[in-house]
Amino acid sequence: MRRHCLSLAIGILFASGFNAQAADSPSPQKLIAQGKYLAIAADCGACHTPPNDGAAMSGGYAIQSPLGTIYASNITPSKVAGIGNYSEQDFARAVREGINKQGQYLYPAMPYTSYSRITDQDIHALYAYFMHGVAPVDKPSTPTRLAFPFNIRSSMALWNTLFSRNKPFVPAEDVSAEVNRGNYLVNALEHCDTCHTPRNALMGQDDGKALSGGELGSWYAPNITPDKHSGIGNWSAVELAQYLKTGHLAGKAQAAGPMAEAVEHSTQHLDDSDIQAMVAYLQQIPAIDTGAEKSRDSYGQPANTELALRGNSSAVDPGWQIYSGSCANCHQAQGQGTAYYPSLFHNSATGADNPANLVAAILYGVHRDINGQQLAMPAFGPDGNYSVQLSDRQIADVSNYVLKNFGNPQVSVTADQVKEIRNGGKKPLLARLTSPAVMLTGGVVLILIIILLAFLVNKRRRQHVGK
Structure with a gap:
């Protein structure tokens, strides 16, 4: 810099x-x-x-x-x-x-x-x-x-x-100085709540479900509360610290998208004491169960499907064909990965009940610069930077192959879902209400009514708290 x-x-x-x-x-x-x-x-x-x-x-x-x-x-x-x-x-x-x-x-x-x-x-x-x-720098940035x-x-x-x-921020009196420091880092400086907290219809944070997971455009910021199934309650303090420092934890997760940027530009550079403070804080916040049957990093096992189908002219699984040609060389035939590329089983992206991060990783690739070492996966999307560019249908097919053979088999992906993720993810209610079609039919009035009602409810709540 x-x-x-x-x-x-x-x-x-x-x-x-x-x-x-x-x-x-x-x-x-x-x-x-x-x-x-x-x-x-x-x-x-x-x-x-x-x-x-x-x-x-x-x-x-x-x-x-x-x-x-x-x-x-x-x-x-x-x-x-x-x-x-x-x-x-x-x-x-x-x-x-x-x-x-x-x-x-x-x-x-x-x-x-x-x-x-x-x-x-x-x-x-x-x-x-x-x-x-x-x-x-005297050059103006692009205007919004x-x-x-x-x-x-x-x-x-x-x-x-x-x-x-x-x-x-005001430190709490009933917790340690380390937990207070972690609270300040997580919720103020690092602004983890901005991504990991779900949002309401007006795109305000639902702080009653703080850090329990949130839509983030094409990506999904997962539950990072200490719930053992829905969150990171099965991560040890050492594991969580390693992930924040490196963006990679074998057998559990790897950072991609906005989280990879956070690790690259921020958390890898923090003092160990601050990393430990963040870990201490995250491990003592209320655990929030969002309905997962088991932890997302517990799904999957090595699969012999790719080996069994290779060379079989009668094989018709289009997802396997893409995996064999574009993925197996790096992630290996059985999905076990290498020291450089992560395993596809026991992987939070393939074991999640929301497939957004798996699809987004295929669409946009993965990049992290950790301690001077470049870690990269090419982007396979229609506008990707790799020689092999996959259509929405092909990305859905290979995602389903990976989910069925290495990840959460209860999850599936359609071409329409891939298109939605490629176009920035599911639109929140506020964006849908302000689309040109809705605007022509009174959407502005409806938005103003919603804002007014929310304002009155919020005002009444503040008055009640002040009594």
Whole structure:
């Protein structure tokens, strides 16, 4: 990551009137380093740094949402294209409340609902880092242009009233300092709740089911509560720590999609003590049973089907034909994988009751850069980067072969499901209500009614709590 020479940054820091608040305050060097670590913990670079070695924090990364493509903004200290004119108060408001210096509402693809918990001290360090530890880039990022009515950013004020907290984290008195630290990392900086918590009809988090799994466009963020069947209750502390550090746990899971990005850009760089704190917190939250019969990593066993069918001219299973030609070389004939490629049995993607992650991995491939080692699976989708490109029907066929022979045989995939996942996943109610057809038949009125009712219910609940 490119940045200013530290000595230059320190000079700018003092020249800009930055205040050391007390004799025991960290030095400017330490404050910038703290801010950099916090920015890594908050995974800022995953979205705000363009892929393929783009300039750090210069924006332009395309985030696919159910409401359209949202482009991450330039958050370098450029006074032309970034946040160089932001005061610390402006910065805090954007991070915690989702409102930029110009008074425009940000879309919650920027997880300010979680960042609202960030403490004043950490906001201070983050501001020092972004202003004095990141190189300014004067190129504006691609603007976000969503369809009506989501292009009306002021409408986010109502959504924020319903679903945004804006309350900095306060440690609980009845748990250890380690668990409190883990809570802060999981729910504030790492914003795990943003993906792993299900959402309601208006796309607000259902915090009553926190971390029990959530739709994430083409991917699915699974249940990470300590339920032994539905969640990760059968993972040891050592296993969970290894997964957060490497994105891979033989016989259980491997990170792909957004989770691979989180491991690559964030969790692999955390101190071991912070990884342990996250583990300690996750292992003591309420377990939520979402109906799984057994853990998703317990399904499957080696299969001899591929060996039995190879060379058999009468074989007609199209899924086997694709597996034999495109998958067996890496994942092996019996599905056992190698030291580099994961086993397809005892694998949370093939054993889940939701096949989205299996299908998305085939469509989009898998990429992780862990400790300088590139781990990759090619994308086989119609727009993939591999010489073999599979149709929706073919992806459904090979998915069903894998599920039947190595994973959860009770799950099946159709070509229509693959198409839906390829097109960004199941559309939430809010997106369906604002489709052109519904808009022409009074959808806007219906949305306003729903928002008003939700607002009144929320207001009444707050009044009740205040009594």
